Amino acid sequence: MNPTLAQAYSPDAFRQMGHALIDQLADQLEATLSRQTGQAIPYHDPDTAFAHWQADSQQPLLDDPMPLFADIIARSTRLHHPRYMGHQVSPVAPAAALGGLLTEFLNNGSAVYEMGMAGNAIERIVIEHTARHIGYVPTDAATPAEQPGGIITSGGTLGNLTALLTARARLPQDVWHEGNGSQKLAIMVSAEAHYCIDRAARIMGLGEMGILKIPTDEQFKLRTDLLEATYLNARAAGLTVFAIVGSGCTTSTGSHDDLTAIGAFARQHNLWFHVDAAHGGGAFFSPTYRHLLAGSEQADSVVIDYHKMLMVPALATVVVYKRAADSHRTFQQRAQYLWDNHTTGAADWYNTGKRTFECTKFMAAVKVYTLMRLYGDELFRANVDTLYGLGHTFARLVRQRLTFDLPGEPECNLVCFRYVGAARFSDEQLNNLNQQLRTDSLNDGRFYIVQTTLRHQTYLRVSLMNPFTTETDLTELLDWLEQRADALLAQTDPLPNQP
Ligand SMILES: Cc1ncc(COP(=O)(O)O)c(C=O)c1O
Known part of the structure; x- marks a missing residue:
């Protein structure tokens, strides 16, 4: 056995390093939560940070990673500090981070069922649980394809793009196989929506013309009184509008669009209704604040980041569909070496890679599920x-x-x-x-x-x-x-x- 390989896989060394790291992180948690650590961010400008790590990289090899880990902790932003009030990322609940350590060790890239048996089944449970909170109530009469379903993916940006691709797959023209052709596609969205919606539309080839940005009112909410005219003008200009996105909530000001009105408009014009609740989706769990998201239950798809309001390490984004079958239409590739193509459609819930961008996909659901099993929705x-x-x-x-x-x-x-x-x-x-x-x-x-x-x-x-x-x-x-x-x-x- 090569001695370096043997050392890298040594169970004893792992045990020792692991215990030491957890001790170090617990000390850090205590020091930040109690404000013993004075700064929420030990800011260094980018060149200083680069110079530090460049010098570090030229040092002799380490026997023990602890000094390195301590230095990384010392030079990182402290989300657990009560005076951290910066970006919309969770101070992680420690048990969810342990779930993360577990899944990173197992490395069951769960796109293919047998490479993520626990992860894929747990993902379905997390999705169905979230769907119930959104208000997607499965009925006894509904076939499996009509039940809610969805996937977990790497971030709200990718989640929103995935949902919009699903929306496009519902068009009569088969863009997946034939391309856009002469058809000019468009989506409608608030001018205050997160920039990833604009980016998604451009990635899909919609161009500037295909992103109909609706102005907002004094509270930075989409002006629903402008929807009809915007839609009719777009049609007159030869655009095929296929989806409308509501924000629950916007990133800059945390404003919630009137999702009930947007849902009614979408139904009237047979548009796909997508709700970007990447930030605000946590409110589905709060009887006090869930009214902010009223109307989401009408949406065809909803995105929620568990790594924003819900204490899970990044990235853990759910894309929840009102009808599970829609999720199977997003990507229509065949990959013979990955999947036996005997099982298709909504019955094939367990090969999640068929429905996500990721091929190798990390087991994000486990981090969410760890918190669900320990503490419940409370x-x-x-x-x-x-x-x-x-x-x-x-x-x-x-x-x-x-x-x-x-x-x-x-x-x-x-x-x-x-x-x-x-x-x-x-x-x-x-x-x-x-x-x-x-x-x-x-x-x-x-x-x-x-x-x-x-x-x-x-x-x-x-x-x-x-x-x-x-x-x-x-x-x-x-x-x-x-x-x-x-x-x-x-x-x-x-x-x-x-x-
Ligand atoms: C409303 C909204 N949508 C999407 C995103 C992008 O999510 P992610 O950072 O997980 O890609 C954000 C991020 O702040 C957001 O606030």
Whole structure:
């Protein structure tokens, strides 16, 4: 046996390293949750980070990976820190991470049934459970093809693309085999939808013309009063509209489209109705907030990221279809070496690779299922209620200060706000100021927040992803921003007061 190979597979070394790593991660969890670790992000600029790792890569080989792991931890963003309020990624529930370690070790690439026997069956259970929460109620009378079904895939971006490909497969023209031909296809979507919908449409060859972006109202929700005219104009211009996407919710402001109205419009024109609930889908588990997603039960497909609101490590996206049979139409390739082609259609639920982009596919369902089996839906409900509640608390704190502007009452845990100061400043001055506040907060590292642009104005933005964040954390964030803004404004001349 080659000694390096023997060492790489040594059970004793694995046991020792594994125990040490879990100890290290548990210490890190304790230190971040308790705020002992001061910074939510130990920010380094990209060149500094690259130089560090380049120097590291030139060091002699390690006997023990622990110093390397410790260094990676020290130089990474701390999602478990209660002052992590940055992007929409979960501070992972530790048991789900253990599920991840397990599945990465087993490496049952589950596209083919026998390469993922546990994973494929568990995936079906996770999908059917999620479908019930969406409100896709299987009836006794329905055939298997009419029951809800779906797949797990690698991220909301791929999930949305997959659902739109399924929508296109329903067209009379067989685009899969014959291409678009002279047909000009189009989808309808809010101008505030996540950019991955635009990207999906372009990947599908729809081009700029084929993405009908509907303007939004003052709450950044799709203007349903414009749907009919947009559709008729598109038809008159020779476009075949085949799908409409509702956001539950949008990424920048967390706004929920009126999914009931969009669903009714889709039915009226026989369009595929897709709901992008990548972020907001967690609310299906919350009796308090599920009303935000009302109308989703009418959708043909819904995407939910379990790695956003539901504490599972990335990536774990469910694409749930109202009718399982639709999922089998997305990709129509034959791969003789992978599947015996005797079983086809909805009966063949267990070869999930037939219905996903991935060929080798990791067992993401196990991570979700681990949480389901340990804590039931209560964990998901508690997380969503806590985080959405924090969003409302933060909005109240912002409103109490005249120095900040809030573009509207938030509907969930995504809140945009903007420092406006007590004196009058130009839009450009305020944009620069808010950008500088975001940069300064990044360099300081005690709070991790992000920024966005709403109607040409720069806003600060928090995604309250950590259930350990408290009202005190939020108050101290606003205090910090105010103090920093005062220091910056001391060097800026306000506009003269209006007569
Ligand atoms: C509404 C929405 N859709 C899609 C995505 C993309 O999901 P992913 O990052 O899992 O690809 C996001 C990500 O923030 C999102 O907020």
